[in-house]
Amino acid sequence: MVYLDYAASTPVSEEALHVFQQLSSDCYGNASSLHDAGGRANDILTYSRQSIAGILEGEPEGIYFTSGGTESNLLAIQSMANGLPAEKQHVITTSVEHPSVHHAVKSLERLGAKVSIIEPNQDGIITEDILKDALLPETGLVSIQHANSETGIIQPLAELAPILKERHILFHTDAVQTFGKIRVSIKELGVDAISISSHKVYAPKGAGVVYMSAHVPWKPLYSGAVQENGFRPGTVNVPCIGAFAAASEQLMLKLDEQKRQNMQLRDYFLQQLKIRKLPIRTLHNGNRHMLPHIIGCFFEGFEGQYVMLACNRHGICISTGSACASGYHHPSPAVKALHVSDRDALQFIRLSFGSKSSKEDIDQLLHTFEQLQKEKKGA
Known part of the structure; x- marks a missing residue:
């Protein structure tokens, strides 16, 4: 897993x-x-x-x-x-x-x-x-x-x-x-x-x-x-x-070491999104001070809940937002506060890294994203 x-x-x-x-x-x-x-x-x-x-x-x-x-x-x-x-x-x-x-x-x-x-x-x-x-x-x-x-x-x-x-x-x-x-x-x-x-x-x-x-x-x-x-x-x-x-x-x-590891994984993920040309937009910009272990994304064309369940079928655990509110299928207030539409807010997914996370985990996730994209195009 x-x-x-x-x-x-x-x-x-x-x-x-x-x-x-x-x-x-x-x-x-x-x-x-x-x-x-x-x-x-x-x-x-x-x-x-x-x-x-x-x-x-x-x-x-x-x-x-x-x-x-x-x-x-x-x-x-x-x-x-x-x-x-x-x-x-x-x-x-x-x-x-x-x-x-x-x-x-x-x-x-x-x-x-x-x-x-x-x-x-x-x-x-x-x-x-x-x-x-x-x-x-x-x-x-x-x-x-x-x-x-x-x-x-x-x-x-x-x-x-x-x-x-x-x-x-x-x-x-x-x-x-x-x-x-x-x-x-x-x-x-x-x-x-x-x-x-x-x-x-x-x-x-x-x-x-x-x-x-x-x-x-x-x-x-x-x-x-x-x-x-x-x-x-x-x-x-x-x-x-x-x-x-x-x-x-x-x-x-291990605080500083773990922060560096999380930042490396984050940067690798953002870099790979561009290389693989996936239609995924993240929240990272120069105006926001962000935690290094969390990446919020919008996967164009897919509801976040669908992406989460598809990842789960491939043995990958991600989230659509706060687990404490995961029983509710509506736009997250935290995401809506960023002035995005309901449609975009429902496309939100969250990745979060920890002590055992690796680049191989990221590659497996990105491969799953690519498969979803191919299935949508009918390839």
């Missing part, structure tokens, strides 16, 4: 699998228990907080473990909004966020908050002017993704953060797609809260993190919760969290 859908999920690395198995068999106590087995489990959580906080350039006390990226977004946004004063009940997010962010702000809206959904420019970017135009005196919270999982477009958070900071507006970002792929630093981005997920970084599914800066006056979504300092109820998944920390540490050691 050729797997080119790393943006949806990653295989578990040997290091993470080893840690997960070892902790599952040797460290099975409940971290909230007061006996020695509970103490050992809590020690793993303490180490994992320190490890992931260090990667984010934050403090261990700011780490709150969750079940994944979706829950991280929901809890971060709603907990931050719960702590806002009555005169700051306006929340801003974008049209291209992960569905979990939209679910979170819709819940806030039902509870009486005012919500604004802002659109990026035609290059998919939220500019300073776009953000400023949406701000109101009562704005208390803004959530803008670090990068889009479908298009790979990176938002200029470090440029937007000072605008919010000077107005004392809290800033959250969904960094699920960027953590472990590019540098993600609380200090450099200037945000107050970050969401990340384990299964995007070669760890098992089932763990996530919200990092919340100490100055954020959050209030829990679930009253009476005692785990994670009241942030989230339920027994903490110690084996998965330990594996998450181990996988993250390994990724950081």
